Amino acid sequence: PLIPYPYGRALHSKRRWATDHSGIRYLLITFINLPIVKQFHQTISVFIELLKNTKKGEILLTFNAFPQIGVPASLVQKIRSLIFIPLLADLPIDDLEGRRGISKLLRRAFDYLTEWSILNSNRLIVLSDAAANEYAPKLPSLCIEGGVDSAETLRYCSVKKTRKNVVYTGALTAYSGIREAINAMQYVKSPDIILEIYGAGPLEEEIKSLIRGCNNVLLHGRISHNEILEIQSDAWLLINPRLLLDPISTMTFPSKIFEYMLSSTPVLTTKMKSFSERYSDLLYHCESSDPLHIAKRIDEIAELQESELRNTACRAFLYVAENKTWQAQAGRIVEFIKK
DSSP states (O other): OOOOTTTSSOSEEOOEEEEOTTSOEEEEOOEEOSTTHHHHHHHHHHHHHHHHHOOTTOEEEEEOOOHHHHHHHHHHHHHHTOEEEEEESSOSOOOOTTOOHHHHHHHHHHHHHHHHHHHTSSOEEESSHHHHHHHOTTSOEEEOOOOBOGGGGGSOOOOOOOSOEEEEESOOOTTTTHHHHHHHTTTOOOTTOEEEEEOOSTTHHHHHHHTTTOTTEEEEEOOOHHHHHHHHHHOSEEEEOOOSSSHHHHHOOOTHHHHHHTTTSOEEEEOOTTOOGGGTTTSEEESOOOHHHHHHHHHHHHTSOHHHHHHHHHHHHHHHHHHOBHHHHHHHHHHHHHO
16 A cells, blocks of 8 residues: 555555565556556556456466456456456445545446456355355355464463453444444443453544543554554453444454454354354354443343353364464365366
């Protein structure tokens, strides 16, 4: 990502080859770094590079299908008879509230071209089956919710919980459900339970106003990822209050869930469509994102024996460590591509 000129210093990004830390060689395309011009130039540059570097029958695996990648991939797929497989980590869903005017029109065009590119692919790799059913129900698909590095399974895990703090870590957005989690705290009966919020985002100022005068909600802001991992492990309960009816929630798998599950801390989450039955005994679920229901579930969890909480957290840890490392997930992707 490069901040557009004049907000960023670079007016032009040059075509050049580079090598990453693992020795993989990759090409950085050329483009003029001006708003709107940038996206059109990137699309043309990707199209030219794909024509130069692909042969008939090859497999073209892309990360997402946004227009700068999806449009040229779709066109070259037809020209070269390629097998085009996008990995849809991000969907054509706008998460910005109140978009208007030219910004709204450009976003509509962006989403339309993304959907067109998805329909022109041969197979899909998705974060949830709901995404495949929504955007290309007739295409073969593989669900890969995400993954963790093997080293993450060796992280610090606290056993003794010294206080009953419910911790939220992540972006402060409308679809995250953070408003609902804050409102739930006025209905929580246990006086010793507090909600601690770590993160930043467009709702930050609104949340500061919302929690003014609340004795059981604390906003800590943004801190380092290493600190976040320790806080997650030291917490009594982690919360993912995603809104159930929001398009992003219905189509995606929350990336932080695996990080939560590796923390040795029980997790309370709204019951999103992306959670299969396999997660039913690994996580505590809310059937609704209504604040009253969230508060009720927190109180119910507070009544459980510590051994029950520890066993649930342990099952969650083992499930991710044994099944969701990137090594395991990459193996599934390779088998899918080979078919």
